[in-house]
Amino acid sequence: MFRLKLRDELGIIKRNGLYRFLRKKDRNILDFSSNDYLCLSKHPEVIEAVKEGLKYGLGSTGSRLTSGNINHEILEERLADFKETERALVYPTGYSTNVGVISSLCKKGDLILSDRLNHASIIDGCRLSRADVEVYEHCNIESLVDILEKKGRRYNNIFIVTDGVFSMDGDIAPLRDIKKVAEEYNGVVIVDDAHGTGVLGGGRGTLKHFNIKPSDNIIQIGTLSKAFGGLGGFVCGIEEVVEYLINTSRSFIYSTALPPPVVSGVLRSLELIEEGYLTKMLQENIRSTNRIFKRYNLIKEDNLTPIYPIILGKRTMEISEYLIKNGIFAPGIRYPSVPKGLERIRVSINVEHREEDFERLCNLLNKFGQTNNSIST
Numbered sequence: 153m154f155r156l157k158l159r160d161e162l163g164i165i166k167r168n169g170l171y172r173f174l175r176k177k178d179r180n181i182l183d184f185s186s187n188d189y190l191c192l193s194k195h196p197e198v199i200e201a202v203k204e205g206l207k208y209g210l211g212s213t214g215s216r217l218t219s220g221n222i223n224h225e226i227l228e229e230r231l232a233d234f235k236e237t238e239r240a241l242v243y244p245t246g247y248s249t250n251v252g253v254i255s256s257l258c259k260k261g262d263l264i265l266s267d268r269l270n271h272a273s274i275i276d277g278c279r280l281s282r283a284d285v286e287v288y289e290h291c292n293i294e295s296l297v298d299i300l301e302k303k304g305r306r307y308n309n310i311f312i313v314t315d316g317v318f319s320m321d322g323d324i325a326p327l328r329d330i331k332k333v334a335e336e337y338n339g340v341v342i343v344d345d346a347h348g349t350g351v352l353g354g355g356r357g358t359l360k361h362f363n364i365k366p367s368d369n370i371i372q373i374g375t376l377s378k379a380f381g382g383l384g385g386f387v388c389g390i391e392e393v394v395e396y397l398i399n400t401s402r403s404f405i406y407s408t409a410l411p412p413p414v415v416s417g418v419l420r421s422l423e424l425i426e427e428g429y430l431t432k433m434l435q436e437n438i439r440s441t442n443r444i445f446k447r448y449n450l451i452k453e454d455n456l457t458p459i460y461p462i463i464l465g466k467r468t469m470e471i472s473e474y475l476i477k478n479g480i481f482a483p484g485i486r487y488p489s490v491p492k493g494l495e496r497i498r499v500s501i502n503v504e505h506r507e508e509d510f511e512r513l514c515n516l517l518n519k520f521g522q523t524n525n526s527i528s529t
């Protein structure tokens with residue numbers, strides 16, 4: 153009976169064109185899908201550090217509060233220095249960081265203001281918290297202020313939560329304005345800089361990009377799975393925030409800590425990011441992509457981040473399949489990951505891409521357009 157019910161539901165998903173399936177990545181394919189922006193996941197020095205970390209064993213064998221606290225505090229000290237905060241705390245994933253931080257700090261009687269395009273892990277953190285949640289229009293300060301004017305005075309605490317760089321659009325949150333609004337309403341800003349760290353502000357992230365000094369009322373979240381090329385998440389902020397999370401954050405307390413070799417690997421990634429040259433190379437590649445994509449009319453304005461949404465609407469999956477058949481992996485993104493009508497190919501670039509790779513992608517998209525009249529919907 154249960155099996156049949158699930159089959160029916162899967163049938164509906166299929167009929168709506170939203171069926172997802174797993175695809176093994178061909179190692180030789182030209183890859184525009186990964187978040188390994190600095191190509192650190194395979195960097196020889198990172199791999200060496202991972203091997204070195206194996207002396208602690210494969211797994212951490214327990215939560216950080218039991219047997220799992222091994223080499224993690226070294227990483228936390230370095231992350232706090234890197235983000236110029238008093239403390240940092242590492243979680244098993246970026247997802248569990250958002251869920252654990254937001255659900256722990258935001259309580260009944262509080263108000264969370266969340267950008268419409270925030271990542272699913274932020275949305276889930278908001279849902280798990282007992283706070284009231286209001287969604288403001290994407291990067292729209294008027295919409296944010298409007299909600300605060302109407303409702304902001306009734307609550308104990310106000311939290312404004314936003315991606316630093318939006319994962320599916322590659323645009324940057326207007327953090328200066330958000331910070332100003334937060335100050336006016338005595339609120340706290342939580343920035344998820346999963347895609348800004350290693351990319352903006354010389355690698356230090358979106359706050360640095362805007363020259364915003366970390367303060368008591370800003371909490372920075374990051375992930376070790378994207379520009380760091382590893383796995384894990386972290387939160388940076390004041391001493392009291394970190395101590396509070398160690399004592400109350402369920403995804404920190406009730407989950408096994410990161411494997412020590414991963415900690416060693418991302419520590420080396422951090423050192424390489426701090427040297428700055430990889431982020432510089434990435435920014436150079438972003439400039440090349442801007443130039444080439446503009447020539448092919450794929451973008452109108454320059455991007456500052458390596459995420460390029462090519463909005464194709466209903467034909468997105470067809471075009472993505474066409475690219476795969478021709479040796480390029482650039483995944484199609486559909487609802488609910490993005491709004492209906494804004495289905496897209498998400499092209500993400502990294503330090504190892506060459507100009508000829510961008511040309512190849514653009515040529516194929518062009519060819520598809522010619523053989524199918526137009527790729528626009």
Ligand SMILES: Cc1ncc(COP(=O)(O)O)c(C=O)c1O
Nearest residue numbers: 245246247271273319346375377
């Ligand atoms: C903006 C954002 N936040 C958080 C996450 C979750 O990070 P992780 O993949 O490390 O769990 C992601 C990645 O999927 C993301 O794009």
